[in-house]
């Protein structure tokens with residue numbers, strides 16, 4: 001018996017009718033950018049994450065790169081990211097010239113996210129060298145979104 005790591009069709013199946021109705025509505029409206037669903041998504045995502053604002057972007061890779069740019073991550077920086085993640089996590093870090101450093105997630109119950117509060121300056125320097133420093137936030141992406149305590 002084969003158990004796939006990710007089964008996209010199984011994720012889509014229970015949402016198919018709802019999604020296709022929305023796709024039809026959006027395609028029919030001709031409003032593909034910044035429509036009412038875009039703003040509703042931002043509000044729902046913020047409520048889910050327990051933060052005041054979110055920004056909807058076109059794809060997951062852009063979301064990671066935008067966060068890296070906002071934090072001025074670049075050559076010489078190391079970014080701690082989950083070991084159990086999609087390729088794009090490390091790809092985005094490398095795209096900005098930084099080095100991904102993989103860490104295990106603390107708990108599956110916590111939805112595979114890394115928590116910035118769990119990394120002390122001491123443990124980072126032991127792994128990465130004296131040039132390493134903690135930032136106010138760390139890039140913390142997983143296959144599923146986590147709660148506010150797991151995100152910067």
Ligand SMILES: Cc1ncc(COP(=O)(O)O)c(C=O)c1O
Nearest residue numbers: 059060061086088089141142143
């Ligand atoms: C954890 C994670 N990060 C980033 C991405 C990249 O997203 P996209 O393919 O939308 O750029 C994915 C995509 O599945 C993902 O699972």
